[in-house]
Amino acid sequence: MSSRPLMSSFYDRVSHIMPEAEWLSHEDDFLAILELKRARNAVILAHNYQTPEIFHGVADIVGDSLALARKAIEIDADVIVLAGVHFMAETAKLLNPGKTVLIPDMEAGCSLADSITPEDIELLRQTHPGVPIITYVNTSAAVKAVSDICCTSGNAKQVVESLGVPKVLMIPDEYLAQNVARETDVKIIAWHGHCEVHELFHAQDVRDLREAYPGVVVLAHPECPPEVVAEADFAGSTAVMSDYVGNKKPARVVLLTECSMSDNIAQQHPEVEFVRPCNLCPHMKRITLSNIRQALEENRYEVTVDPAIAVAARRAVERMLAL
Numbered sequence: 001m002s003s004r005p006l007m008s009s010f011y012d013r014v015s016h017i018m019p020e021a022e023w024l025s026h027e028d029d030f031l032a033i034l035e036l037k038r039a040r041n042a043v044i045l046a047h048n049y050q051t052p053e054i055f056h057g058v059a060d061i062v063g064d065s066l067a068l069a070r071k072a073i074e075i076d077a078d079v080i081v082l083a084g085v086h087f088m089a090e091t092a093k094l095l096n097p098g099k100t101v102l103i104p105d106m107e108a109g110c111s112l113a114d115s116i117t118p119e120d121i122e123l124l125r126q127t128h129p130g131v132p133i134i135t136y137v138n139t140s141a142a143v144k145a146v147s148d149i150c151c152t153s154g155n156a157k158q159v160v161e162s163l164g165v166p167k168v169l170m171i172p173d174e175y176l177a178q179n180v181a182r183e184t185d186v187k188i189i190a191w192h193g194h195c196e197v198h199e200l201f202h203a204q205d206v207r208d209l210r211e212a213y214p215g216v217v218v219l220a221h222p223e224c225p226p227e228v229v230a231e232a233d234f235a236g237s238t239a240v241m242s243d244y245v246g247n248k249k250p251a252r253v254v255l256l257t258e259c260s261m262s263d264n265i266a267q268q269h270p271e272v273e274f275v276r277p278c279n280l281c282p283h284m285k286r287i288t289l290s291n292i293r294q295a296l297e298e299n300r301y302e303v304t305v306d307p308a309i310a311v312a313a314r315r316a317v318e319r320m321l322a323l
């Protein structure tokens with residue numbers, strides 16, 4: 001039986017952002033993944049930065065880091081494939097340890113996660129005794145394990161204020177910490193990690209965009225430098241930016257974040273004009289339909305967390321989720 005009717009029915013999900021010939025070029029992998037998901041009782045969790053054929057095609061659950069963590073807890077399937085980066089897969093494993101968690105490419109890392117080690121945290125504790133450490137989820141499980149509580153870009157201010165203390169350490173994203181500091185009276189001590197994608201945006205880019213595209217609404221991810229966020233109209237996590245576009249439906253918008261984000265939202269809002277300067281995350285882009293298929297065929301690469309680390313790391317993540 002021809003698979004074309006199935007491919008064509010799925011094409012409606014990406015028709016605004018992808019030529020049909022491009023969609024059809026994914027046919028082999030796409031159909032194989034649908035079958036493998038069924039055969040292996042697997043679900044695919046995809047971050048908002050995944051390419052449209054993953055995000056709108058094979059993913060079962062999509063979202064920002066916070067949503068993916070929350071959803072991971074509820075998953076009943078035997079296998080979770082994390083279409084995203086390594087810390088996201090580790091977080092899913094921490095929260096649902098009985099499942100097989102696969103990441104299609106072990107090299108899908110994150111410059112923030114690479115910027116700090118558990119030893120750095122111990123030094124920070126010695127330098128700032130008694131100051132709680134809030135750790136962005138974009139970190140290894142080993143770093144989470146020596147932290148007090150986690151946060152994401154979607155709840156960072158809420159986490160800071162929940163602790164009821166005058167001073168906190170927020171690691172490792174310096175810009176996220178500085179952006180939250182502008183919105184709270186709590187004193188925030190930052191680390192010097194940066195997202196290699198969002199640090200490339202500059203305040204002058206915002207001015208240039210406003211001049212070139214009159215009326216454009218500028219949305220920025222809080223991993224952008226504070227001077228960029230200050231000139232933007234709104235800042236929020238990837239899910240919060242998506243909600244902003246859905247609720248306000250600006251005539252013209254630019255998202256200062258990873259490139260796939262605009263593609264994925266544009267499909268849902270054909271009436272909105274998306275202006276497209278963006279930066280690619282090389283880690284997110286390591287995930288493809290082809291290696292998702294291989295992950296399911298060959299059960300690779302399984303993400304595990306040392307049990308000695310997992311208990312404490314899970315505590316920091318669950319403390320955040322309980323808020």
Ligand code: 13P
Pocket residue numbers: 048063064065066138152153154195223236237238239
């Ligand atoms: P979100 O939590 O906003 O999805 O961000 C994750 C991330 O890696 C941003 O660069």
Ligand code: SF4
Pocket residue numbers: 085109110111112138195196197198223258281282283284
């Ligand atoms: Fe890490 Fe930045 Fe890539 Fe997000 S976009 S995974 S923070 S390097």
